[in-house]
Amino acid sequence: MAEALVSHSLEQLALVCKTQTEEQVQLVVYHVDKDIKKITNNLQTIKPVLHDAEKKQVTNEAIESWLERLKGASYDMEDVLDEWNTALMKLQIEGKVENAPHMVRSFIKFPCSCCYPFNVRWDIVKKLKVLRGILDGIVNERESYNLETIGQVSNSFRDKVVLEGQKSRICLMDDSLVFGREKEMYDLVRILLSKDRRDKAPHVTSLVGVGGIGKTTLAQCAFKDERVKAHFGNNRIWISVSDTFDEVKVAKAIIEGLNEDDVSPKGQDRLKPFMLALKNSVSGSRVLVTTRDKSVADVFGSVPTIHVSPLSEEHCWLMFREIAFAERNEHQRKELLQIGKEIVVRCKGLPLAAKILGGLIRFKTRKEEWQQILDNKIWELADAAGTELFPHLFLSYYNFPSEIRACFAYCSIFPKNYVMEKDTLIKLWMAQGYLGLGPYGEMVSRGEECFLTLAVSSFFQDFEMHHDGSIRSCKMHDEVHDFAQFLTKNECVTMEVIHGSELKTEATLSSSRNMNARHLTITIFSSGDGFLPEADTVFNFKATKSRTLLALLMSEKGRSTIDCGPPKLANLFLKFPCLRTLDLRGVLVLGIPSQVEKLIHLRYLDLSAQGNLTELPEALCSLCNLQTLKLNNCYNLKQLPKAIGKLINLMHLHMGTQHSILMPISIGRLICLRTLDQYTVSSIVLGENEGCSLKELENLNELQGQLTIRRLGDVRDLREAKIVQLKKKRLNGLHLSFDGNGGNEKQMFNDALLLNGLEPHPYIEALTITDYHGTRLAPNWMTPRLVLTKLKKLYLASCKNLESLPTLGTWPSLQELSIYSITKVKKVGVEFLGLNVEGNMRKLESPSLVLFPYLEKLHFQNMDDWEEWDDAGLIRWEDVNVILPRLSELEISNCPKLKGLPWYLWGSPIKQLNIVNCPILKEACQKEGEDWPKICFIPSVKIN
Known part of the structure; x- marks a missing residue:
C-alpha cells in the first residue's frame, strides 16, 4: 500500500506543477519551489526500498510503525496536492485563468478582493513545509532498518494475464471443481435424502473444518446435486451470513460462519429461537450448516457431523495441476513437475491454498521462478501470521x-x-x-x-x-x-449497527487506530423495527482524515431508520473533510445541506434509495473532483441543480429509469460524462433556469452503455434531432420515449419526423421505442436495406396509433423481440417477416435468405385488436425451414381477439410456449383444436 501511495504522490506532484506552468498560475510553486524538489527527491529515494519493507513489517514492529508513518504522510501529501489542484480547477471553472498573471499580482496588493485564492495559497505553502519536515525524518530513519533496494515489482504477471485475456476469455477456476471429496459427497447426499419418520424435527447436518478446507464448495455441490434437486424441488434455500448475522435471515434456513464468540453462552441464547423455528418446520426438512467451530454444530444438535479433512497430497496435486499447468507443452510439464509437487506439499491439503498457488504460478514460465516460490522466506511467516493460509496469500500478494x-x-x-x-x-x-x-x-x-x-x-x-x-x-x-x-488493520475500521442492540465495533479496535484510520464502514442490520442509535452516535469516529465512509444497509428487508437530517449531515461533512468516497445508502437522508461544498476531495457519492430527498443544493456543484454521482431510486427527486455543469470531472451520473428527473441546460457542459441513465427533454422553465432541450446531448460524445431519452414529444425544434447526433459509438443501448403531451395529428407527424432524425449508430445492440404517436414505424434507418446489423434486442411498447408492425425478419442479429400494448394492430402479416407481396403470392426476396435467423425469444402482450397472424400464400413448404430457425420461447398474453398461430411456427425449435388470457387462441390450441398440430411438438405448453 505504501508503495502505491508514494507513486501516486509523485504523479500528483508532477501533474500539479505541470498544470501551473501551462496555465501560468503560480499560486504555490513560487513560494515552495525548494520544498517541492526536496519532497520529490525524498519520495524517489524511499520508493525502491518499500517492497522489501512491506514484506518485513509482518515480523518487525519497528518497520511496521515506520511504514504507518510513511503512509500517513503520503495520505496527507495527497490531500494537500489535491487541495492545490482543486484550487486551480476552480479558477478554470470560474473563467479566471486567462487573467492569471495579473490576478496573482493582485493577491499581494489587494488580498481582500481575492480572498479565497490568497488563503488557499498560504495554507498549502504551510502544509507542504510541514510535510517536508516529516518526510525528511522518515527518509533518514530508513537507514536503520537495512532495507534492500528492490524497486517496483514487475508488471509481467499482470501483462501476461491481460495478454492471455486478449487471446481468449480467461478461464476462471470453476468454484464447483472438486477433487478427492467423493466419500464426503456420498455421505452428505445420503444424509440429505435419508428418511426418518421417527423424528419430526428436521435433521441438522454440519460440515466442520478449518478455513479454506472446502466446506462451502462441498455444500454447494450437494445443494446443486441433481438427486437433491429432484428430492426437494424448489424448496431449497441457500443463505450466507457473516460473523454478525441478521436474525431474520438466519431464521429462514442456514447459518454459516459463526466464530467462537458467537457460541459463548450469550451466543447460544441467540441461537435458541432459531432452533425453535427449525423444530416447527415441515417434517422431512434438512438443514446443512458449514462452520469452522464444532461448538456451533453442538448447539444445533447436528447428527451427524461431517469433519472435512485436508485433501490428500495426490488430490491436492490434481487441483494445483489443473490451474498451474494449463496450456503448457510437454517439455514444460516435465521440467516443472518435480518442483510443482514440492510446492503442493506447502498447501497442506487446503484446496484454497492449491488454487492460490496455482493462480500465482500459472503465468510463470521459467523453472527459476518456480524455485523462487518454493524457497521463499515468506513460508516462515505461518506462525507469525497466525494462520496456515496467509503465507500462500502473501506470496501471491507480493507478486x-x-x-x-x-x-x-x-x-x-x-x-x-x-x-x-x-x-x-x-x-x-x-x-x-x-x-x-x-x-x-x-x-x-x-x-x-x-x-x-x-x-x-x-x-x-x-x-x-x-x-x-x-x-x-x-x-x-x-x-x-x-x-x-x-x-489494513491500521487503516480500516468497521462498525456494526444492529436494531435493538448496542453498537459493535471491531474487538481489537484501539483509540489510536480509530484516530488514524482512513476508511470507515458502517454495516446496518435493520428489519424495519426496533431501536437504532442516533446518527451522531453512529458517526462518532475520531478518524477525521478518513477518505472513505460507507453506510451499508445489509438487511434484505426493512429500511434504515437512522435519521440523517441536514444538521447532522452538516456536522458529518465538516468532521470528515478528506472524504473521497461517501456512500449513504444505509441511513435516512432528509436533505443535503450546503456544507457538502466542504468535501472538496470527493470523487464518489452514492445517495441511492433516498425516498425523502426532494432536491439537491447548488453547493453540490462546487465539488469539481466528483467522478460518480448515484441517485438511483430517489423517487421524489424532481430535478438536478442548475449549476451541475460545473462538475467538470463527472463521468457517471446514475439516476435509474423508474421516474423522470428534469435537467438544467448546463447538463450539456458535462463533456466527460460516460454514464447517463436518462435524459429528460423539458419544455418548461425550471425556476430561474430554462429546461434542457434535445440539443444539449450534442457534445456528450463519451456516453456509453444504456441511455433513455424521455419526453421526446416535448421537443420544440425538430431540427435538434439532426443536431444531437445520436450516433455515439460507445452507446450499446437506447430507449426513445415519446411520452409528451397529446396524440393529435400534428404530434403524430412530429414524432415520425423526429424518429427519422434520431438515427443511432449501426452497431447498437438494444433499442426500445415507447409512446410513439405515429401510425407507421418506418424511419429511414429501420428499413430492411439500412438495417441495424448488430441489434440483438428490440422492444416496442405503448405505440397506441401504430397500425402495422415494421418489417423485422431481415434483421440479421435480432435475438429478442417484445411487442407490448400496440393496441391498433389487427393483423401481423408476412410483411412482418420480410416477404414480398406479388398479387396473391408471397415469396422470399432471396432463396438463400433466412428470416429472423437468430431470434430466440418472441413476446406479444396487450394487443387488444390483434386478430390475425397471417401466413397465407407461402408458395413452398421449404420456406418454413428458413423462418425463425432458432426460436425457443414464444409468449402471447392479453390478446383477446387473436384467432390462431401461423403454420411456419411448425418448423421452429420452440421449447416453451406460454399463452395467457387469450380466450379464442386458447380454444384453438386445445388438443382437439385447429391449431394443435402447429404446437404439438413443443415440449412445454402453458395455456392460462
Whole structure:
C-alpha cells in the first residue's frame, strides 16, 4: 500500500506543477519551489526500498510503525496536492485563468478582493513545509532498518494475464471443481435424502473444518446435486451470513460462519429461537450448516457431523495441476513437475491454498521462478501470521504490482460475503487514486486489468456473469477477506449497527487506530423495527482524515431508520473533510445541506434509495473532483441543480429509469460524462433556469452503455434531432420515449419526423421505442436495406396509433423481440417477416435468405385488436425451414381477439410456449383444436 501511495504522490506532484506552468498560475510553486524538489527527491529515494519493507513489517514492529508513518504522510501529501489542484480547477471553472498573471499580482496588493485564492495559497505553502519536515525524518530513519533496494515489482504477471485475456476469455477456476471429496459427497447426499419418520424435527447436518478446507464448495455441490434437486424441488434455500448475522435471515434456513464468540453462552441464547423455528418446520426438512467451530454444530444438535479433512497430497496435486499447468507443452510439464509437487506439499491439503498457488504460478514460465516460490522466506511467516493460509496469500500478494496490492487491500472495507460489483469496484479504486492519473479510458483499462489479475489469482470468487460472458460481480473467500483485513488493520475500521442492540465495533479496535484510520464502514442490520442509535452516535469516529465512509444497509428487508437530517449531515461533512468516497445508502437522508461544498476531495457519492430527498443544493456543484454521482431510486427527486455543469470531472451520473428527473441546460457542459441513465427533454422553465432541450446531448460524445431519452414529444425544434447526433459509438443501448403531451395529428407527424432524425449508430445492440404517436414505424434507418446489423434486442411498447408492425425478419442479429400494448394492430402479416407481396403470392426476396435467423425469444402482450397472424400464400413448404430457425420461447398474453398461430411456427425449435388470457387462441390450441398440430411438438405448453 505504501508503495502505491508514494507513486501516486509523485504523479500528483508532477501533474500539479505541470498544470501551473501551462496555465501560468503560480499560486504555490513560487513560494515552495525548494520544498517541492526536496519532497520529490525524498519520495524517489524511499520508493525502491518499500517492497522489501512491506514484506518485513509482518515480523518487525519497528518497520511496521515506520511504514504507518510513511503512509500517513503520503495520505496527507495527497490531500494537500489535491487541495492545490482543486484550487486551480476552480479558477478554470470560474473563467479566471486567462487573467492569471495579473490576478496573482493582485493577491499581494489587494488580498481582500481575492480572498479565497490568497488563503488557499498560504495554507498549502504551510502544509507542504510541514510535510517536508516529516518526510525528511522518515527518509533518514530508513537507514536503520537495512532495507534492500528492490524497486517496483514487475508488471509481467499482470501483462501476461491481460495478454492471455486478449487471446481468449480467461478461464476462471470453476468454484464447483472438486477433487478427492467423493466419500464426503456420498455421505452428505445420503444424509440429505435419508428418511426418518421417527423424528419430526428436521435433521441438522454440519460440515466442520478449518478455513479454506472446502466446506462451502462441498455444500454447494450437494445443494446443486441433481438427486437433491429432484428430492426437494424448489424448496431449497441457500443463505450466507457473516460473523454478525441478521436474525431474520438466519431464521429462514442456514447459518454459516459463526466464530467462537458467537457460541459463548450469550451466543447460544441467540441461537435458541432459531432452533425453535427449525423444530416447527415441515417434517422431512434438512438443514446443512458449514462452520469452522464444532461448538456451533453442538448447539444445533447436528447428527451427524461431517469433519472435512485436508485433501490428500495426490488430490491436492490434481487441483494445483489443473490451474498451474494449463496450456503448457510437454517439455514444460516435465521440467516443472518435480518442483510443482514440492510446492503442493506447502498447501497442506487446503484446496484454497492449491488454487492460490496455482493462480500465482500459472503465468510463470521459467523453472527459476518456480524455485523462487518454493524457497521463499515468506513460508516462515505461518506462525507469525497466525494462520496456515496467509503465507500462500502473501506470496501471491507480493507478486502483484503496487497498484494491484492497493486495490485488493481496499476490498477489506466490505463485510464478508458482500457482493462486489466489478464496475462499482473500479469506480471506487479510481476515486482513491489507485489507478493513477491520466485519461479516463486508461484508468478504466488499468482497473479491468487489476480486477482480472485478482480474479485469476483466486483472490475473488463466486462470479456472476453478464449475458455476454463478462464478469458482473464477485465475492471474496472468508480467508481472503481476513487476509485483506490483516493488511489494513491500521487503516480500516468497521462498525456494526444492529436494531435493538448496542453498537459493535471491531474487538481489537484501539483509540489510536480509530484516530488514524482512513476508511470507515458502517454495516446496518435493520428489519424495519426496533431501536437504532442516533446518527451522531453512529458517526462518532475520531478518524477525521478518513477518505472513505460507507453506510451499508445489509438487511434484505426493512429500511434504515437512522435519521440523517441536514444538521447532522452538516456536522458529518465538516468532521470528515478528506472524504473521497461517501456512500449513504444505509441511513435516512432528509436533505443535503450546503456544507457538502466542504468535501472538496470527493470523487464518489452514492445517495441511492433516498425516498425523502426532494432536491439537491447548488453547493453540490462546487465539488469539481466528483467522478460518480448515484441517485438511483430517489423517487421524489424532481430535478438536478442548475449549476451541475460545473462538475467538470463527472463521468457517471446514475439516476435509474423508474421516474423522470428534469435537467438544467448546463447538463450539456458535462463533456466527460460516460454514464447517463436518462435524459429528460423539458419544455418548461425550471425556476430561474430554462429546461434542457434535445440539443444539449450534442457534445456528450463519451456516453456509453444504456441511455433513455424521455419526453421526446416535448421537443420544440425538430431540427435538434439532426443536431444531437445520436450516433455515439460507445452507446450499446437506447430507449426513445415519446411520452409528451397529446396524440393529435400534428404530434403524430412530429414524432415520425423526429424518429427519422434520431438515427443511432449501426452497431447498437438494444433499442426500445415507447409512446410513439405515429401510425407507421418506418424511419429511414429501420428499413430492411439500412438495417441495424448488430441489434440483438428490440422492444416496442405503448405505440397506441401504430397500425402495422415494421418489417423485422431481415434483421440479421435480432435475438429478442417484445411487442407490448400496440393496441391498433389487427393483423401481423408476412410483411412482418420480410416477404414480398406479388398479387396473391408471397415469396422470399432471396432463396438463400433466412428470416429472423437468430431470434430466440418472441413476446406479444396487450394487443387488444390483434386478430390475425397471417401466413397465407407461402408458395413452398421449404420456406418454413428458413423462418425463425432458432426460436425457443414464444409468449402471447392479453390478446383477446387473436384467432390462431401461423403454420411456419411448425418448423421452429420452440421449447416453451406460454399463452395467457387469450380466450379464442386458447380454444384453438386445445388438443382437439385447429391449431394443435402447429404446437404439438413443443415440449412445454402453458395455456392460462
